[in-house]
Amino acid sequence: xxxxxxxxxxxxxxxxxxxxxxxxxxxxxxxxxxxxxxxxxxxxxxxxxxxxxxxxxxxxxxxxxxxxxxxxxxxxxxxxxxxxxxxxxxxxxx
Amino acid sequence: xxxxxxxxxxxxxxxxxxxxxxxxxxxxxxxxxxxxxxxxxxxxxxxxxxxxxxxxxxxxxxxxxxxxxxxxxxxxxxxxxxxxxxxxxxxxxx
Amino acid sequence: xxxxxxxxxxxxxxxxxxxxxxxxxxxxxxxxxxxxxxxxxxxxxxxxxxxxxxxxxxxxxxxxxxxxxxxxxxxxxxxxxxxxxxxxxxxxxx
Amino acid sequence: xxxxxxxxxxxxxxxxxxxxxxxxxxxxxxxxxxxxxxxxxxxxxxxxxxxxxxxxxxxxxxxxxxxxxxxxxxxxxxxxxxxxxxxxxxxxxx
Numbered sequence: 001x002x003x004x005x006x007x008x009x010x011x012x013x014x015x016x017x018x019x020x021x022x023x024x025x026x027x028x029x030x031x032x033x034x035x036x037x038x039x040x041x042x043x044x045x046x047x048x049x050x051x052x053x054x055x056x057x058x059x060x061x062x063x064x065x066x067x068x069x070x071x072x073x074x075x076x077x078x079x080x081x082x083x084x085x086x087x088x089x090x091x092x093x094x
Numbered sequence: 095x096x097x098x099x100x101x102x103x104x105x106x107x108x109x110x111x112x113x114x115x116x117x118x119x120x121x122x123x124x125x126x127x128x129x130x131x132x133x134x135x136x137x138x139x140x141x142x143x144x145x146x147x148x149x150x151x152x153x154x155x156x157x158x159x160x161x162x163x164x165x166x167x168x169x170x171x172x173x174x175x176x177x178x179x180x181x182x183x184x185x186x187x188x
Numbered sequence: 189x190x191x192x193x194x195x196x197x198x199x200x201x202x203x204x205x206x207x208x209x210x211x212x213x214x215x216x217x218x219x220x221x222x223x224x225x226x227x228x229x230x231x232x233x234x235x236x237x238x239x240x241x242x243x244x245x246x247x248x249x250x251x252x253x254x255x256x257x258x259x260x261x262x263x264x265x266x267x268x269x270x271x272x273x274x275x276x277x278x279x280x281x282x
Numbered sequence: 283x284x285x286x287x288x289x290x291x292x293x294x295x296x297x298x299x300x301x302x303x304x305x306x307x308x309x310x311x312x313x314x315x316x317x318x319x320x321x322x323x324x325x326x327x328x329x330x331x332x333x334x335x336x337x338x339x340x341x342x343x344x345x346x347x348x349x350x351x352x353x354x355x356x357x358x359x360x361x362x363x364x365x366x367x368x369x370x371x372x373x374x375x376x
Contacts, residue, residue: 138228
């Protein structure tokens with residue numbers, strides 16, 4: 001293993017078995033999850049920056065979100081939902 | 095029906111069928127959901143007030159949240175998780 | 189504490205002070221939050237039941253959600269966003 | 283617009299102005315957000331896979347989540363909250 005555990009230096013075995021726990025395996029799992037969560041957080045920050053750029057360029061952030069949501073759906077689904085939305089609104093006098 | 099639809103006055107039938115939509119039924123569904131969501135929102139506000147009261151009385155809000163989370167679990171589950179947490183922490187040298 | 193008081197009313201003392209903690213006050217705070225969270229959970233269940241009823245009556249649950257979301261906004265806001273949505277879609281060739 | 287430009291590079295004009303909307307700019311914003319959201323989704327999938335691997339290796343997923351949450355906090359904050367948690371539990375007879 002290239003990366004030895006950083007705090008359990010006193011274990012000569014391949015995986016430091018502490019209290020029946022495979023410490024290296026556990027540490028590896030936790031560090032990988034933490035790294036991926038850091039990356040997710042960075043991406044969320046990037047998205048926030050782009051939406052800020054959009055607002056600065058005069059676009060409406062909520063409407064951009066609606067566009068993205070529409071693009072995720074099948075065109076047939078979008079059309080059916082818009083037809084129903086119109087129908088329900090008219091039924092409700094909206 | 096005690097409460098007639100407020101905006102579709104021109105429908106003589108029991109349920110205003112607008113474009114094939116049972117308007118009164120739809121309106122009733124929507125208004126009931128809206129009322130329940132209002133009540134949920136009010137309860138969330140009440141919870142926030144109590145947590146604010148707790149802080150003013152010198153309690154730690156996060157720790158109160160932990161207590162509430164612990165009380166939701168079975169005592170055996172709590173004990174097992176605390177044992178494992180100790181074990182994992184020691185394995186990681188925390 | 190073998191049998192702590194369950195409410196503030198039945199304690200003649202100022203408050204059961206355990207380890208410097210006003211135990212009755214803490215218990216009261218926690219129990220009130222738990223009760224309100226129970227009520228919120230029950231309301232969420234009621235909303236789910238109504239949406240199930242709506243589906244059984246042939247309504248589209250997502251479209252009902254859209255109607256409720258539209259009704260929360262000011263009519264002028266709804267109209268402006270729909271105008272922009274149309275504009276953006278045409279600009280994108282959607 | 284019959285065939286809108288799909289990227290900024292192939293438009294000789296400053297920007298395809300459709301109904302007063304800078305179409306290329308809008309498209310670029312939307313596509314970048316979509317790409318970042320795809321990446322976030324992929325990372326969430328990777329995290330789920332690692333947690334699945336952890337379970338297969340005999341670890342408790344909830345406790346791993348607790349460890350990760352503890353590691354995010356300052357040691358002094360962790361210690362203070364654990365002291366308070368003990369105190370509150372004893373006050374409540376838990």
